[in-house]
Amino acid sequence: MSSAVRKTSTLVQSARMISENICELVLVYPAGERPEEAVPGQFVMIYPNDGAHMLGRPISVCGYDPLAGALRLVFRTAGAGTKELAALQPGEHVDVLGLLGNGYPMEELRTRKSEGAKIALIGGGIGIPPMLELARQLPGCHAVLGYRTNDLFLYGEFEEYAVTAAATEDGSAGTKGTVLDVLKQDKAPDLICACGPLPMLRAIKQYAEENGAAAFLSLEERMACGVGVCLGCVCTTTHKDEHSQVHRARVCTEGPVFRAEDVAI
Amino acid sequence: MTMKQNVDLRVKIAGVELKNPVMPASGTFGSGLEYAQMMDLSRLGAIVTKGVSNVPWAGNDVPRVTEVAAGMLNAIGLQNPGVDVFIRRDLAFLKQIDTKVIVNVCGKSEEDYLEVVERLSDEDRVDLLEINVSCPNVKEGAIAFGQNPDSLFHITQEIKKKAKQPVIMKLTPNVTSIAQTARAAEAGGADAISLINTITGMKIDVERQRFVLANRTGGLSGPAIRPVAVRMVYEAAQAVSIPIIGMGGIGSAEDALEFILAGASAVAVGAMNFHDPLTMLHVIDGLEDYCRRHGIERISELTGAVHA
Numbered sequence: 270m271s272s273a274v275r276k277t278s279t280l281v282q283s284a285r286m287i288s289e290n291i292c293e294l295v296l297v298y299p300a301g302e303r304p305e306e307a308v309p310g311q312f313v314m315i316y317p318n319d320g321a322h323m324l325g326r327p328i329s330v331c332g333y334d335p336l337a338g339a340l341r342l343v344f345r346t347a348g349a350g351t352k353e354l355a356a357l358q359p360g361e362h363v364d365v366l367g368l369l370g371n372g373y374p375m376e377e378l379r380t381r382k383s384e385g386a387k388i389a390l391i392g393g394g395i396g397i398p399p400m401l402e403l404a405r406q407l408p409g410c411h412a413v414l415g416y417r418t419n420d421l422f423l424y425g426e427f428e429e430y431a432v433t434a435a436a437t438e439d440g441s442a443g444t445k446g447t448v449l450d451v452l453k454q455d456k457a458p459d460l461i462c463a464c465g466p467l468p469m470l471r472a473i474k475q476y477a478e479e480n481g482a483a484a485f486l487s488l489e490e491r492m493a494c495g496v497g498v499c500l501g502c503v504c505t506t507t508h509k510d511e512h513s514q515v516h517r518a519r520v521c522t523e524g525p526v527f528r529a530e531d532v533a534i
Numbered sequence: 535m536t537m538k539q540n541v542d543l544r545v546k547i548a549g550v551e552l553k554n555p556v557m558p559a560s561g562t563f564g565s566g567l568e569y570a571q572m573m574d575l576s577r578l579g580a581i582v583t584k585g586v587s588n589v590p591w592a593g594n595d596v597p598r599v600t601e602v603a604a605g606m607l608n609a610i611g612l613q614n615p616g617v618d619v620f621i622r623r624d625l626a627f628l629k630q631i632d633t634k635v636i637v638n639v640c641g642k643s644e645e646d647y648l649e650v651v652e653r654l655s656d657e658d659r660v661d662l663l664e665i666n667v668s669c670p671n672v673k674e675g676a677i678a679f680g681q682n683p684d685s686l687f688h689i690t691q692e693i694k695k696k697a698k699q700p701v702i703m704k705l706t707p708n709v710t711s712i713a714q715t716a717r718a719a720e721a722g723g724a725d726a727i728s729l730i731n732t733i734t735g736m737k738i739d740v741e742r743q744r745f746v747l748a749n750r751t752g753g754l755s756g757p758a759i760r761p762v763a764v765r766m767v768y769e770a771a772q773a774v775s776i777p778i779i780g781m782g783g784i785g786s787a788e789d790a791l792e793f794i795l796a797g798a799s800a801v802a803v804g805a806m807n808f809h810d811p812l813t814m815l816h817v818i819d820g821l822e823d824y825c826r827r828h829g830i831e832r833i834s835e836l837t838g839a840v841h842a
C-alpha cells in the first residue's frame with residue numbers, strides 16, 4: 270500500500286445522483302495527505318457526519334486522480350448512512366479513512382495481458398463502479414456489466430477503455446439475463462475479475478473452474494474497523510492462513526480481492 | 535511567559551505503573567500491529583490484546599458486526615490464532631513498543647484458562663493478565679463463569695494460584711448486581727477488575743424479517759452503553775477496594791473523566807477506535823488539558839472523586 274493510512278477530512282468537490290438511487294461523490298484529500306495511487310479494488314471507509322452513526326461505510330474506489338487527490342465514489346443509497354452521504358453538498362467536508370485493502374494484482378494482470386490473455390471485467394449492479402478504475406488502468410479488456418433495467422449507469426465510460434457489453438434482467442438493453450449469459454456467447458476468457466452480488470460471484474467462480482480460467486473476486490462483508498483489528502469482516506478460506514490459523518481471512522485486509530480458489534463462497 | 539504546569543498522568547494498576555490511564559479495550563485494537571502505522575503506540579498507557587485461547591478459535595459465522603444507534607453489535611466469537619502463534623507473532627511485535635502489555639485471556643473451560651495463563655507465565659513482556667469471563671458471544675464457558683458469583687470466585691482463585699502476573703478480572707454487565715460479582719472477584723484474589731464487557735443485544739432486519747447477526751445475539755458497545763457503564767463502575771467502586779479499569783462507549787476525555795470520577799483508576803477505549811483510530815490520543819491530550827484547567831497535579835487524585 271502507498272502512504273500511511275489515516276482518517277482525513279476530505280472536501281466534497283461534487284455530489285450528484287447519476288441514476289435512481291445511485292450517487293456519485295468526488296472528494297478531494299487535503300494536500301500532503303493524498304494517496305500516491307489507488308489500486309483498483311481498494312476501498313475507503315467514509316463516515317456519515319451524524320454522530321449517531323459510529324461506523325464508517327465501506328465504499329470502493331470508482332476513480333482516483335493522484336495529481337488532484339480527487340477520489341470518485343459511486344454508491345447506492347441503501348440505508349440511513351448512505352442516504353446521509355448522498356445529501357452532502359459541494360464545499361462540505363466528510364471524513365474518510367484510507368485507501369484500504371488489497372486491490373487487484375495489477376502486475377500480474379498486466380503481464381497476463383501483454384502475453385495475450387483475454388481478460389474479462391465483470392460488474393454486477395453496485396459492483397460495477399469499482400471495475401471502472403480497473404478498466405481505466407488496464408485498457409483493452411472485455412467488460413461485461415449486469416444491470417436490472419436499461420438505466421445503464423457508467424456504461425458509456427467503460428466503452429472508452431474496454432469492449433463493453435451489458436446484460437439486463439428485464440431485457441430492456443443488451444442481452445436479457447445475467448452477465449453469465451453474455452460470457453457464454455463468446456470464447457471463454459482466460460482471466461476474470463469480478464465484483465457484484467454473492468450469487469453472481471458464485472456463478473463466476475464455477476464458470477471459471479469449468480472453463481479453466483483464472484478468477485479474482487471482490488468480496489463484501491460488514492465491517493467495523495476496516496483495518497484488520499475487529500475480525501468482523503471475515504470470509505472462509507480454503508486453506509489455513511498465517512494470520513488467523515483457522516481458515517478465515519479478513520475481507521478488509523487480506524481482501525477485498527481474492528483469488529477465486531482461495532475462498533469458499 | 536509562564537511555564538506550562540506539569541500534569542502527572544501516571545496511574546498504578548496492581549503495582550504496575552502505566553504512563554497514563556488510557557488503553558484500548560480488548561478486541562478493538564488487535565495487538566496494535568495494524569495501528570502502528572497510524573500512531574505512536576508508545577503514547578498509550580498500555581496495549582490490551584484481543585482475547586487469546588489455548589488453541590486457535592474460528593469464531594462465529596458472518597455477519598458478525600452491525601451498527602445500531604450510537605453503537606454497534608458484535609458477535610465475533612473470540613476468533614484468535616491461539617496462544618502459540620500469539621507468543622511467536624504478537625508478543626514478539628509488542629517487545630518493540632515502549633508501553634505496558636495486558637493480555638486478554640479467554641477459554642471454554644477452567645482448564646483452557648489455566649493453560650493460557652501458564653503458557654504466558656514465563657513471558658516477561660506480559661505485564662498484566664485480563665481474564666475475560668464475560669464474553670456473551672461464545673456458547674460454552676466464558677460468560678457463565680462471570681455471571682455466577684460462586685464460579686467467578688472459584689475461577690479467580692484457581693487463576694491466581696497459577697498466574698505470575700497480576701490478574702484483572704473482566705466483568706460482564708449482564709448480571710443483576712455488579713457489586714456482588716465485583717466482590718466475588720476481589721474475594722477470589724483478583725488484583726483489579728475491568729468493566730464493562732458488552733451488553734447482550736439483538737437487531738432484526740425488518741425488510742427481510744430475520745436476524746441481522748448470524749449468531750442472532752451480539753454484544754452492544756459504543757456510546758449507547760456509556761451511562762450503564764458509568765453507573766456500574768460507580769457501584770463496583772463502592773463495593774471493592776481493588777483498582778478498576780472502566781470502559782463502555784468512551785470517545786473523548788470528558789467521557790473518560792466520567793469513569794474516573796465514578797471510581798476508575800484507568801480507562802479503555804473500545805468501539806470508538808473504529809470511529810476514529812486516534813481516539814485514544816485525543817483522550818490522553820484531553821485529560822492533560824482538563825487537569826491543567828482544574829489545577830490538578832495528579833490524575834490519580836480524581837479517581838472516585840464523585841460520590842454520595
Ligand SMILES: Cc1cc2nc3c(=O)[nH]c(=O)nc-3n(C[C@H](O)[C@H](O)[C@H](O)COP(=O)(O)OP(=O)(O)OC[C@H]3O[C@@H](n4cnc5c(N)ncnc54)[C@H](O)[C@@H]3O)c2cc1C
Pocket residue numbers: 312324325326327328329330343344345346347348349350351352395398399488489490491492525600601
Ligand atoms: C469492500 C466494500 C466495498 C463496497 N463498495 C461499494 C460501492 O462502491 N458502492 C456501493 O454502493 N456499495 C458498496 N459497498 C456496500 C456499502 O458498504 C453498503 O451499501 C453501505 O455500507 C450501506 O450503509 P447504509 O448506512 O446505507 O445502510 P445500513 O443498512 O443503515 O447500514 C447499517 C450497517 O450495515 C453496514 N452494511 C449494510 N449493508 C452493507 C453491505 N452490503 N456491505 C457492507 N456493509 C453493509 C453498514 O456499513 C453499516 O455499518 C461496499 C461494501 C464493501 C464491504
Ligand SMILES: Cc1cc2nc3c(=O)[nH]c(=O)nc-3n(C[C@H](O)[C@H](O)[C@H](O)COP(=O)(O)O)c2cc1C
Pocket residue numbers: 493499559560561562584585608610612638666669704730731732754755756757759781782783784802803804805806
Ligand atoms: C469487535 C469487538 C471485539 C471484542 N472482543 C473482546 C475480547 O476479545 N475480549 C474481551 O474481553 N472483550 C472484547 N470486547 C469488549 C470490549 O473490550 C469492551 O469491553 C466493550 O466493547 C465496551 O467498551 P466500548 O463501548 O468502548 O466498546 C470486544 C468488543 C468489540 C466491539
Ligand code: FES
Pocket residue numbers: 491492493494495496497498499500501502503519520521522
Ligand atoms: S472490518 Fe475489522 S477486521 Fe475487517
